[in-house]
Amino acid sequence: MSAVQFTHVSRHYGAVKAVDDVSITIAEGEFFSMLGPSGSGKTTCLRLIAGFEQPSSGSIRIHGSEATGLPPYQRDVNTVFQDYALFPHMQVLDNVAYGLKVKGVGKTERYQRAEEALAMVALDGFGQRKPAQLSGGQRQRVALARALVNRPRVLLLDEPLGALDLKLREQMQSELKKLQRQLGITFIFVTHDQSEALSMSDRVAVFNRGRIEQVDTPRNLYMQPATPFVAEFVGTSNVLRGEMALALTGQQRPFSIRPEHIRLADQQLPLAADEVQVRGVLQDVQYQGAATRFELRLDNGDSLTVSCANAFAAEQDSLPQPGQPLLARWSRQAMVSLHEPLAG
Amino acid sequence: MTPPSAPTPMRRIASMLYRRPNFYLLLLLTPPLLWFGIIYIGSLLSLLWQGFYTFDDFTMTVSTDLTLQNFVNLFQPANYDIILRTLGMAIAVTLFSALLAFPVAYYMARCCSERMKAVFYIGVMLPMWASYIVKVYAWTLLLSKDGVLYWFASLLHLDGVVDALLQLPGIGGKTLSTSNLGRFLVFTYIWLPFMILPIQAVLERLPPSVLQASADLGATPRQTLLHVILPLAVPGVAAGSIFTFSLTLGDYIVPQLVGPPGYFLGSMVYAQQGAIGNMPMAAAFTLVPIVLIAVYLSIVKRMGAFDAL
Numbered sequence: 219m220s221a222v223q224f225t226h227v228s229r230h231y232g233a234v235k236a237v238d239d240v241s242i243t244i245a246e247g248e249f250f251s252m253l254g255p256s257g258s259g260k261t262t263c264l265r266l267i268a269g270f271e272q273p274s275s276g277s278i279r280i281h282g283s284e285a286t287g288l289p290p291y292q293r294d295v296n297t298v299f300q301d302y303a304l305f306p307h308m309q310v311l312d313n314v315a316y317g318l319k320v321k322g323v324g325k326t327e328r329y330q331r332a333e334e335a336l337a338m339v340a341l342d343g344f345g346q347r348k349p350a351q352l353s354g355g356q357r358q359r360v361a362l363a364r365a366l367v368n369r370p371r372v373l374l375l376d377e378p379l380g381a382l383d384l385k386l387r388e389q390m391q392s393e394l395k396k397l398q399r400q401l402g403i404t405f406i407f408v409t410h411d412q413s414e415a416l417s418m419s420d421r422v423a424v425f426n427r428g429r430i431e432q433v434d435t436p437r438n439l440y441m442q443p444a445t446p447f448v449a450e451f452v453g454t455s456n457v458l459r460g461e462m463a464l465a466l467t468g469q470q471r472p473f474s475i476r477p478e479h480i481r482l483a484d485q486q487l488p489l490a491a492d493e494v495q496v497r498g499v500l501q502d503v504q505y506q507g508a509a510t511r512f513e514l515r516l517d518n519g520d521s522l523t524v525s526c527a528n529a530f531a532a533e534q535d536s537l538p539q540p541g542q543p544l545l546a547r548w549s550r551q552a553m554v555s556l557h558e559p560l561a562g
Numbered sequence: 563m564t565p566p567s568a569p570t571p572m573r574r575i576a577s578m579l580y581r582r583p584n585f586y587l588l589l590l591l592t593p594p595l596l597w598f599g600i601i602y603i604g605s606l607l608s609l610l611w612q613g614f615y616t617f618d619d620f621t622m623t624v625s626t627d628l629t630l631q632n633f634v635n636l637f638q639p640a641n642y643d644i645i646l647r648t649l650g651m652a653i654a655v656t657l658f659s660a661l662l663a664f665p666v667a668y669y670m671a672r673c674c675s676e677r678m679k680a681v682f683y684i685g686v687m688l689p690m691w692a693s694y695i696v697k698v699y700a701w702t703l704l705l706s707k708d709g710v711l712y713w714f715a716s717l718l719h720l721d722g723v724v725d726a727l728l729q730l731p732g733i734g735g736k737t738l739s740t741s742n743l744g745r746f747l748v749f750t751y752i753w754l755p756f757m758i759l760p761i762q763a764v765l766e767r768l769p770p771s772v773l774q775a776s777a778d779l780g781a782t783p784r785q786t787l788l789h790v791i792l793p794l795a796v797p798g799v800a801a802g803s804i805f806t807f808s809l810t811l812g813d814y815i816v817p818q819l820v821g822p823p824g825y826f827l828g829s830m831v832y833a834q835q836g837a838i839g840n841m842p843m844a845a846a847f848t849l850v851p852i853v854l855i856a857v858y859l860s861i862v863k864r865m866g867a868f869d870a871l
Contacts, residue, residue: 296779299774
């Protein structure tokens with residue numbers, strides 16, 4: 219049985235289609251991410267599952283039973299909010315025990331379970347503090363403990379790591395992933411950070427303008443993007459269209475080529491059988507630590523991004539300079555043919 | 563960029579003030595502090611000081627001999643009654659105002675559209691633009707034997723209910739306009755906006771996600787109201803109650819125009835210093851609301867009402 223199932227779900231605000239005919243099936247025990255730029259409908263989808271919004275049309279099933287029309291407090295899902303939404307007037311322990319309290323769990327049991335939940339997020343001993351006395355990362359953990367203490371079958375996370383600094387975010391990413399494996403709960407994770415989605419998820423749905431462009435494993439999403447939007451939003455891609463696509467692939471359809479799959483040369487080298495080559499002028503060189511990024515302008519005016527891993531200092535001496543004509547080549551296998559999504 | 567020009571006198575003063583922030587602060591604060599210190603605190607202290615002067619009943623004159631007699635006199639049964647009567651009314655008005663104000667404030671803050679909110683703001687504040695005396699006089703007419711309220715009650719065949727209410731000891735009286743019930747209605751009418759606005763302000767600041775989190779964790783709307791909204795609204799209720807409580811304690815117009823005979827603290831002060839000319843006793847009476855409000859504030863503070871401010 220699927221944990222959450224959307225069937226032709228739409229949510230309109232007047233003329234604005236925040237969610238437009240979305241159908242997805244999220245499996246039980248899955249770490250599922252909803253990825254997209256702001257305003258793409260991913261958070262609205264999460265709120266539809268939590269019950270803060272009701273769909274304009276379509277059906278939402280949670281563990282097989284129809285959830286459309288049910289208020290949030292009758293759904294077996296819990297949410298970790300983007301702003302944590304802790305109750306400012308309660309101690310941390312009461313915050314965590316709140317879900318058990320309103321369900322009528324006795325005082326001894328609920329405090330014991332709340333303590334356990336706090337220990338699970340490594341916050342034992344913080345129970346007597348008020349939320350205002352905690353750091354952002356600690357509040358985030360309290361919000362997580364407060365949701366998990368209810369043992370929900372589905373946990374919704376609305377950009378929970380957005381407010382944390384990079385190091386803390388990476389640490390929380392691996393802890394969340396570990397926690398999800400350990401508990402076996404379905405996690406539905408909303409984020410606009412593609413690297414976060416790729417590193418944590420079993421599957422990722424990429425949202426654009428209220429629609430889903432692709433649902434796939436992180437690996438397939440990166441290696442086999444379906445649409446130009448996915449190719450450019452997940453990682454960096456060169457999407458080539460029109461004449462250029464026709465010349466290189468023999469087809470009108472656009473294709474994408476990842477910057478790290480392209481090699482540069484300043485003179486004509488023999489091409490392998492499956493390789494293609496284009497000609498361009500170097501515009502810009504960016505040193506990025508692990509790699510160096512080159513921006514080329516091709517003869518037809520398109521720009522092409524090329525990324526080369528930085529090897530040894532000795533090789534750095536002969537870096538090409540802007541204005542220099544270069545040849546770029548790549549294997550045909552690295553090209554991914556794309557299709558434009560159907561117009562909405 | 564323009565080349566730096568020679569500093570003008572204005573600029574020299576500006577940079578001098580910038581370098582001496584404490585002097586700058588002193589310059590800014592002195593006028594308001596003088597105003598506040600002399601006009602408010604100073605005059606209040608001088609008034610309280612006069613509470614120690616002696617009033618000669620015989621010659622009806624005030625002498626500067628110091629005595630505690632005026633403060634002792636506050637506890638005479640007649641004066642003590644005045645204190646209890648005023649305090650009881652202030653508490654009743656405050657409780658009832660909070661009860662009435664909360665739903666209105668909640669609707670304004672969380673339920674209605676921006677347009678409707680503006681309508682409500684005007685609706686709540688409009689009565690405050692009209693003269694207070696005019697409104698109280700209007701109420702004496704509304705509450706009188708041939709007034710609108712009686713007429714309305716008889717339309718609904720509720721004459722019996724009004725009469726029964728007026729029979730109740732402590733609340734009742736001959737007519738609505740001479741009963742404690744009538745006085746209570748007028749007080750509540752006049753001070754209600756002062757309760758609505760602070761509660762509305764507090765409720766508006768509640769992040770929607772906190773209420774959603776409560777529902778998300780399984781709380782029914784009633785549980786969310788009890789465990790989240792009400793506790794977080796306490797500072798607003800406290801702020802509003804300070805207004806309704808202290809304004810009722812100090813009022814001297816309503817008790818004279820509506821309700822049964824008998825002094826309130828305010829009207830007693832008015833009578834002592836105006837009709838009788840006993841300034842020391844009037845000064846002693848003014849101490850009562852100050853003490854009561856101080857006690858009230860300390861109770862409210864102990865209940866944690868200001869923790870969230």
